[in-house]
Amino acid sequence: GAGVSQSPRYKVAKRGQDVALRCDPISGHVSLFWYQQALGQGPEFLTYFQNEAQLDKSGLPSDRFFAERPEGSVSTLKIQRTQQEDSAVYLCASSPGGPTTDTQYFGPGTRLTVL
C-alpha cells in the first residue's frame, strides 16, 4: 500500500497567518508522530498519538502549536500566528504498534516558509 503522505508539500505563509498541515499515515498504523526539522539539523520530536489519543505533546514549542487526530487516522498540525522561527520542514511518521520498538515510517514532509 501507499506510504505516509503529507500535504501540502510546500507552504509559504506571511508572519501572523495560521497554517494547517495534514498527515495521512499508513493505513492501520496505531502510532503517529510529528517532528520539526530545521535546515541542516535532525528531526526534533513534537508530539505523539496512539490512535486518537495524544499521549505526549512535550515537544510542541509553544501554545501556538496544536495537533489533532480525531478519528485515529489522519492528523493535522496547526500553527497559529506563524513566526519566522517556525520555518522548517514538518515531518510526520507512523508505526504499526503502540508502545513497542516498531520502526517509524516517515512522510516526505511539509516545508513551511514564514515570510
Added chain:
Amino acid sequence: GQNIDQPTEMTATEGAIVQINCTYQTSGFNGLFWYQQHAGEAPTFLSYNVLDGLEEKGRFSSFLSRSKGYSYLLLKELQMKDSASYLCAVLMNTGFQKLVFGTGTRLLVSP
C-alpha cells in the same frame, strides 16, 4: 538533557568503505536507529540495534556498544546514490517510541 553527536560532513570515493560514528549520552536507552535521508525526502529506515555487536545487512552494517554509548554505521562498496544525510537516533524508554535524533552526517560520494 540528551546529547547525540555525529560528524557534520564526510566525503568518500565511489567503491570505498566509510564509517559514520555516533556517540550518545541520554537519560534513557531502548535501542538505536540509523536512517538515511536524501535531500528533500523522507528519512528511510536502515538499521536498529538494541544489543551490543554488529548487525550486517547487505552493504550496510551497524554496530553498537551500550557501555561506551557508541554506534557506527559502515557503508561498503560506496555508490553515488549513497550521497545523503545519515541520521543516528536513540529510542528512549518513555513507554512509547520517542526518538531523539542527532544532527545528521552529510555524506558526499565522489567518482
